[in-house]
Amino acid sequence: MTPARTVSLGNGRTLAYAEWGDPSGSLVVECHGNPGCRVLVWDEEVVARLGVRLITVDRPGIGRSSPKPGRSVGDWADDARELCEAVGIERFSVLGYSVGGAYACACAERLGDRVASMALVSSIAPLDRPGAFAELGRPLQWRLARDHPAMARWAVTMQALLGRLPAWVIRRAAGTRMPAADRAMLDDDPRILERGAAMAAEAVRQGPDGLVADLRVAMRPWGVDLASITVPTTVWQGDHDRSIPAAWGELLASSIPQARLRLRPGEGHLMIAATLEAVLQDLLARAG
Numbered sequence: 001m002t003p004a005r006t007v008s009l010g011n012g013r014t015l016a017y018a019e020w021g022d023p024s025g026s027l028v029v030e031c032h033g034n035p036g037c038r039v040l041v042w043d044e045e046v047v048a049r050l051g052v053r054l055i056t057v058d059r060p061g062i063g064r065s066s067p068k069p070g071r072s073v074g075d076w077a078d079d080a081r082e083l084c085e086a087v088g089i090e091r092f093s094v095l096g097y098s099v100g101g102a103y104a105c106a107c108a109e110r111l112g113d114r115v116a117s118m119a120l121v122s123s124i125a126p127l128d129r130p131g132a133f134a135e136l137g138r139p140l141q142w143r144l145a146r147d148h149p150a151m152a153r154w155a156v157t158m159q160a161l162l163g164r165l166p167a168w169v170i171r172r173a174a175g176t177r178m179p180a181a182d183r184a185m186l187d188d189d190p191r192i193l194e195r196g197a198a199m200a201a202e203a204v205r206q207g208p209d210g211l212v213a214d215l216r217v218a219m220r221p222w223g224v225d226l227a228s229i230t231v232p233t234t235v236w237q238g239d240h241d242r243s244i245p246a247a248w249g250e251l252l253a254s255s256i257p258q259a260r261l262r263l264r265p266g267e268g269h270l271m272i273a274a275t276l277e278a279v280l281q282d283l284l285a286r287a288g
Helices: 044-049 076-087 100-110 140-147 149-162 167-175 180-188 191-203 209-219 246-255 271-287
Strands: 005-008 014-021 026-031 052-057 092-097 115-121 233-238 260-264
Touching: 005 076, 014 044, 014 076, 026 100, 026 271, 044 052, 044 271, 052 076, 076 100, 092 100, 092 271, 100 115, 115 271, 140 149, 140 209, 149 191, 149 209, 233 246, 233 271, 246 260, 260 271
Parallel strands: 026 052, 026 092, 092 115, 115 233, 233 260
Antiparallel strands: 005 014, 014 052
8 A cells, every 4th residue: 555645734634645656747636435545446557657646635534634524525625725735736637536526526616727627437416406315326325324324334334344354255245236347347357356445444544434424525515516617527427337327427517517428338336447547548638
């Protein structure tokens, strides 16, 4: 695991991050999913080969980053701004995966002058819309976080513990609930499961509260105006994603001015593992 680096924020909190790929390459900041943290699950070799300097960041209360009670999705832009100033980043592209798509949108809307391009991959859409929960493919974790936080914390803890089981056991258990495309990803690259287990363990370093709070925050109004985003954006969505409805990709693409939609037939929620190179190439090209 790449060692964590930290920066001290103006309010006394700590923000943890890690860097991958080419240290002098084009900057891309990844906003992780949930469960997730700064641990990179995807292919670092692709990142390096494309000349990308990828920065992954622990959100508040996750991994090694300090909690931030009462935060909103939009507030993430303030943390991202301070990270940029501390690390000397003037301009970057942003990649948001799954729940991280909301936080990528916050950066694009509030730090537009710093953000060169944005990719939303298997991203959530605003969840405070009527009927949003009914559209989710697997709403249990969300319902627990919203209605039964104590049970949600227990579930997150168990998930992290299960990650310590042998990889073949995890693969067999996970494969029964995944579309064929996602199962193929795990078969082609066993490192996804191994890194995913390490990621889950690190994400709950401070306990499960950070991940549960992260879901609860994403369910509230984001405080982000998608229609005001002017950053060149590509929305990537698989039509076999059992976590995120394909229609949400269409909603995001239609809500963000001039956004492009890349609907991937037969791809599931893990499509980022297969499309990382294409996603990064598109980010760099759209950054200009």
